[in-house]
Amino acid sequence: MIRCMVLDTGDMSSSKVHVDESDPTGYEEPPFESRDVQLRKGKLITDEYDIIDGLLGKGKFGKVQKCKEHKTGRLLAVKFIKIHDSQMKKDVLNEIEIMKCLQHPRLLQLYDAFEGKDNVCLVLELITGGELFERVINDDFILTERASVMFLRQICEGMEFMHSKNILHLDLKPENILCLTRQGNRIKIIDFGLARKYDPKGDLRVLFGTPEFMAPEVVNFDTVSPATDMWSIGIICYLLLSGLSPFMGHNHDDTLVNVTCAVWDFNAEEFESVSSEAKDFISSLLIKNPVLRMSAKECLEHKWLRKSKKREGNLLDRSLSKKRLRKFVYRRKWQKAVNAMLALKRMGVQLS
Template sequence: GKFGEVRTCTERGTGLKLAAKIIKKQNPKDKEMALLEIEVMNQLNHQNLIQLYEAIETPREIVLFMEFVEGGELFERIIDEDYHLTEVDCMVFVRQICDGITFMHQMRVLHLDLKPENILCVASTGHMVKIIDFGLARRYNPREKLKVNFGTPEFLSPEVVNYDQVSYSTDMWSLGVITYMLVG
């Protein structure tokens, strides 16, 4: 991704397979962003959100060890010619994404980069999905004005495009675009 490289690894003691997100510390802002991502992820214990197991810092990088999910991107699956997507499938996927977003918002976290690439299938079969990549996520206090000028163009809400105050509805706009793509 834009902020790091992800590799698979295995914990020696348990044999547990993990995903390691390696973030290079090229300047102080890189470290600050990585620490913010760790802080946010430490508060997000939910079955539809990728889980952080551990984070370590070396002189040149910060490594986030996360839950490994092997089903690939949701949208890669649904565009596969061999996969027959039904309305019920869409409903199941969107419900899980909503559940994850609801939990994030209850924990006062905005994802701010919801897009198809950030929805992963837990396994190659089945319907369990998880939201990933909290690199742009922010703590949110409704009493404080928060404006951002980042994200993925096709999924940006009007308030991000206009550099207005963001809120919970900012993530919901992106969810609407994802839902439209699923049922379209």
């Protein structure tokens, strides 16, 4: 089990959280038994669950609340998705089918599903730890390269499983990586609304995603593959270690141009405290040609993530600056708030 180690300095308000990077041992207990979830029609979610007041999250899809199953007393989350048209209904059904294939400890688990008159309710594993980046920037959290190794290894474990099932996430970004609990350091990859099944012999192309994390082949509307997700992991790693977004421009168009050029570097002073192994890991992912990028399996065998490999001594235990990472997180939260207001206006909601 991955644990937190709190150093007692006499004043709990000034305690610092150090990550225990020891590898998980033993069997990881699943949140609930394996389930073959079928979309239930003509049945109200409130027939089997109590919906608990208060929001866990809100977005363009609808809202997420906590719920409690009558039969077992189990606490779960419920995602209410407003269905506006047939395409949205198709997308939600696709999300359900994909989540049924993704029974893995690094991936959010689906528990139940209900179809109402104008919405679909997905009952999900309850995640209480919040977004990974928000947790990391807390004043009481000591961010080290060793902690980053632990987080990136878990992300790659989740993606290795998804790709083994021929499923692409296609929307990997910090907001979609959560901490399982507020005390532990296990992560969960969430939000499979844009995920797609992948045929290695097919020609899958998409034109969606978040500009800062989109791979060049998405921007250019070329064929996507598991390597598309690996590019996004490279961006997440670069951000976590430095707080810098390598391709961010003044606006979305500038960002997309930067992505297609795929020119970046380690010149910022923040990388002076980063090991050569970490830089090699990033360099093996942020490659314009997707064929040349590491796969998730290769990432787990890379010298930076490999469990048995001795790394660059005390360099991995040095505290990393979080100044720029805080600015990134605050900027993303502001952008989400603005986007939510614009979405409400498009729906005709009057804002006071």
